[in-house]
Amino acid sequence: MKILRVCQHCGKDFIAQRTTTQSCSDHCAKMYYKTKKRNEKIAISNKETLIIKAKPLEEIKSKDFLTVKDAAKLLNCSVRTLYRLIDNGTIRAVNLSERKITIKRADIDVLFTLPQTI
Ligand SMILES: [Zn+2]
Structure with missing residues (x-):
């Protein structure tokens, strides 16, 4: 069986023996595998970063008094x-x-419960 396929790594056309072959050469197969693994690791790392980034927000929410920076984060x-x-x-x-300017958490909540005066 001879099938025309496109290499997943270098993008060149090649003749494959099987329909499952993804790369043109051993070198490309290794590189493609490496890239795939690397992208997986990056995806995991990005997910972890998001979790770490989200954590402070939970912390901020539990505080009664906030700094301007924290309050800005909370209000997005x-x-x-x-x-x-x-x-x-x-x-x-x-x-x-x-x-040190401090904002009471409750004062921020009030913003969204009282009718706007502006
Ligand atoms: Zn290739």
């Missing part, structure tokens, strides 16, 4: 936007120390 907006909301009085924030 930029820190800059949040500062603007604090400046215009939309979100209440307390200046605990010179560089």
